[in-house]
Amino acid sequence: MPLKDCDQPPELSIPPTFWYRSLVAAGLYCPEVHGPARYWLTVEGSFTRALQQKCQERFHVEILREGFSTPTPEEAKRLNLAPRQLAWVREVRLCGDGRPWVLARTVIPQTCLHGHGRRLRNLGNKPLGAYLFSSPEWQRGPLETGLCKARSNGHPRLARRSLFHRGSCALLVGEYLLPRLYQSPNRG
Structure with missing residues (x-):
């Protein structure tokens, strides 16, 4: 049987999240970060590639x-953007x-969308990670x-994020883990 696109309720969305500079700090408030999710919260390199390796x-x-x-x-502050500035x-x-x-x-500030950064607006269904990790700049x-404020079971409870820098430009990438990712036996 061919695989269909993800079957997911429309109410699934990015939850409000409290961010910590380290896994250890987050673990003081939520021991779950030290369980099976730890691998996904600490993947080095391309998160997309790790997900692809998990796929059957x-x-x-x-x-x-x-x-x-x-x-x-909070995102604007992290990116040093003026309040209400579009990105x-x-x-x-x-x-x-x-x-x-x-x-x-x-979240990509407008200043990062010039030159080679124009590609960031035209990724379509291509993973952002494939672009970022293939570009040495x-x-x-x-x-x-x-630590996410999960609305109910099946919604993200844990997340990770980082800034990617290119010269004076920075963009913010957040990845919100659905529990089925780290509760399934096949890690990758």
């Missing part, structure tokens, strides 16, 4: 929304074997760990 059949990206939007106040915001589902595993949100900053 197929990995794909579904765009939930993308376009110019106002980042949250390119991309939200996607990362799906493996027909099931959503991760919600991802990327982008460098990842330290990973942060997030």
